[in-house]
Amino acid sequence: LSRQYRKNQNLEAVLSEYQTELDRQRTSKIHALIHEASNAQNSNIAKQHYADCLKLDPENQAARRAFAGNIKKDKKQAPKGSKKPQQTAGLPKPLLFGIGFIIFITIGLVIYFVIAQPPNPEPTTYLTPGQADNQSDLLSPEPATSDKSDSLVNSGRNMTGPTSNPLPIDEPEQGTLVFNTLGKTTEIRINGDIVLGTRVERPPGEYEIECFQNGELVYQTAHTLEADEWKTVTVKPETSLLSEAEPKDRSVNPEHMSSPEVKKEKVSDPEVKVEPPQILVGSLIVKIRGAVCDVSISGSPTFTRKREVDVESIRVGNHIVNFQTATYAFPFKREVTIEPGKQTVLDIQLHKVTIGVRGGANATIEINGESIGRAPIVGVYLPTGKYTFKAIGSTFPSIAREITSDNKIIFGN
Numbered sequence: 001l002s003r004q005y006r007k008n009q010n011l012e013a014v015l016s017e018y019q020t021e022l023d024r025q026r027t028s029k030i031h032a033l034i035h036e037a038s039n040a041q042n043s044n045i046a047k048q049h050y051a052d053c054l055k056l057d058p059e060n061q062a063a064r065r066a067f068a069g070n071i072k073k074d075k076k077q078a079p080k081g082s083k084k085p086q087q088t089a090g091l092p093k094p095l096l097f098g099i100g101f102i103i104f105i106t107i108g109l110v111i112y113f114v115i116a117q118p119p120n121p122e123p124t125t126y127l128t129p130g131q132a133d134n135q136s137d138l139l140s141p142e143p144a145t146s147d148k149s150d151s152l153v154n155s156g157r158n159m160t161g162p163t164s165n166p167l168p169i170d171e172p173e174q175g176t177l178v179f180n181t182l183g184k185t186t187e188i189r190i191n192g193d194i195v196l197g198t199r200v201e202r203p204p205g206e207y208e209i210e211c212f213q214n215g216e217l218v219y220q221t222a223h224t225l226e227a228d229e230w231k232t233v234t235v236k237p238e239t240s241l242l243s244e245a246e247p248k249d250r251s252v253n254p255e256h257m258s259s260p261e262v263k264k265e266k267v268s269d270p271e272v273k274v275e276p277p278q279i280l281v282g283s284l285i286v287k288i289r290g291a292v293c294d295v296s297i298s299g300s301p302t303f304t305r306k307r308e309v310d311v312e313s314i315r316v317g318n319h320i321v322n323f324q325t326a327t328y329a330f331p332f333k334r335e336v337t338i339e340p341g342k343q344t345v346l347d348i349q350l351h352k353v354t355i356g357v358r359g360g361a362n363a364t365i366e367i368n369g370e371s372i373g374r375a376p377i378v379g380v381y382l383p384t385g386k387y388t389f390k391a392i393g394s395t396f397p398s399i400a401r402e403i404t405s406d407n408k409i410i411f412g413n
Contacts, residue, residue: 011410015356019378026056058292058305058326174201175225177209180234185317187212188235194299197313198281204229211235282338284311286321290350291381294324316340323348328372328380350381351406357391358412364392375411 030053037049053060179188179198188195189210190202204227211219219235286295286309295309296302298319303309305326315338322333336346355377357363363375367387372380375391382403389409390398396411 011356011358011412012408015354015376015408015410018376019354022378030056030060173228174203175227175229175231176201177207177223177225178230178232179211180232185213186218186235186315188315196298196300196311197315199313209233280316280340281313282316282340283343284314284319284336284338284346285309285343286346286348288323288348288350290352292326293348293350294326296322314338321346323383325350325381328377330367330370330372330380330382332383349384351384351403353380353382353403353407353409354378355380355389355409356411357394357396358410359394363394363411366390366392 033049033053033056037046037053040046040049177190177200179195188198189212190200190207192208192210202225204225206222206224209219209221209223210217221233223231223233225231284297286297286306288295288307292305292307294302294304295306297309297311297314298321318335318337320333320335322331324331334346334348336344338344355365355375357365357375365372365375365377367380367382367389369388371392384404386400386402388398388400389411391411394411399409399411401407401409
């Protein structure tokens with residue numbers, strides 16, 4: 001490539017041949033990895049080959065299907081108790097000797113206390129002719145001794161019964177929290193985490209619930225959620241909570257009310273309540289064309305390497321959708337507005353961009369201030385929009401360009 005460049009001074013042709021050679025070598029490497037994985041005797045080696053293949057080409061459907069099938073095959077063939085013998089076989093001999101010694105001592109103590117000695121031995125009584133009449137009195141403690149031994153045996157059975165035959169323990173079911181908010185600007189947090197939507201499921205436990213409106217805390221409470229419980233939380237501002245706790249007429253002291261009519265009127269006084277507003281939610285669909293991306297919505301958990309994300313229930317209002325491309329990890333974001341009862345579709349088109357620098361192969365490339373790596377950059381995916389490209393370490397000026405399709409950026413043309 002260097003000789004060709006010196007010969008015809010055509011950097012685009014050299015970059016094109018360089019990319020073609022890279023694609024050919026990557027395709028050859030992928031075929032070799034798939035061949036080695038299919039002939040591998042060990043499933044772990046096969047999975048490693050398929051994983052390396054997916055790193056080279058994330059969109060290779062054959063490697064993806066083979067990788068998923070290999071994992072399912074391992075799960076079907078692996079016996080349930082296969083890990084236990086391997087762990088035992090790998091223990092050092094001194095540890096095995098110590099375990100055996102402890103077991104031997106335990107068995108000896110059990111034999112000594114349970115088998116060698118009777119539970120409550122009866123005292124030997126020697127009778128004289130004058131004591132024959134009192135023989136029944138001397139034998140009277142026998143029922144108590146037998147009852148005591150029976151109680152010990154029964155208690156032993158009760159103690160060992162649950163250990164020998166354990167009952168199946170069902171995993172606790174989750175509970176459900178439903179929120180009646182004050183409007184579309186209300187933000188709900190559970191134990192400090194932002195909640196998307198107005199209905200969430202959580203395992204049993206104690207939760208701290210906070211509600212913010214326009215960045216200010218307007219409601220706070222704690223609730224212990226039980227298994228299979230359906231709890232409705234009505235969000236009330238702090239002012240309404242104070243009005244419920246105070247009497248309406250502050251001039252009347254409830255402690256000095258002696259008239260029955262006044263007491264009756266106080267008891268029938270209705271509480272001040274805030275009517276719960278309607279639950280306002282919508283739905284969001286994010287579609288990505290051109291390449292896969294990592295997606296997160298308003299701080300929610302990240303959806304990894306997706307072309308489409310479907311959120312069935314999300315609270316109304318403005319949300320920030322963050323993206324990060326799979327190649328070169330270029331970040332960008334979009335803002336969407338969710339309307340009540342409507343479905344919002346966010347469509348992202350990605351374009352493949354190649355970047356080269358004349359005479360500066362080690363220059364660092366920046367896109368809109370984000371450093372993505374050293375030149376040449378082959379195959380960074382950018383959404384439609386305007387960008388500023390810089391080659392740090394070279395004398396070439398920055399390039400401003402609007403990307404609407406696959407493009408090539410060459411510094412020094």
